[in-house]
Amino acid sequence: MFLSKESAIRNATEYQNEFSQPLDFVMLYIRMIKKSVLKEIELDGMVIDFMAQVEKIAKKFAKFALIDAGMVKYKPSIMGATFVFLGFQLQFENE
Helix, strand or coil, rough: CCHHHHHHHHHHHHCCCCCCCHHHHHHHHHHHHHHHHHCCCCCCCCHHHHHHHHHHHHHHHHHHHHHHHHHHCCHHHHHHHHHHHHHHHHHHHHH
């Protein structure tokens, strides 16, 4: 109920976030990694699936960080890089 009211207020005032979120940096870093990997090797199905899983893991961490108010003290760029690293780490452990 609270979130729907907050959403209605944001829409009514046309509020937009004025600072970058960790999710913004996760998306940037994933794009950069994909482009650099594409230059080095030909992407096959396994690499594409692997990167999709890394991206999914990193996005979930970034969404959890938005919920935790204690995470505000960290720089979004550092958190984004950490989430991408954790995505790779977890995906390598699963492979």
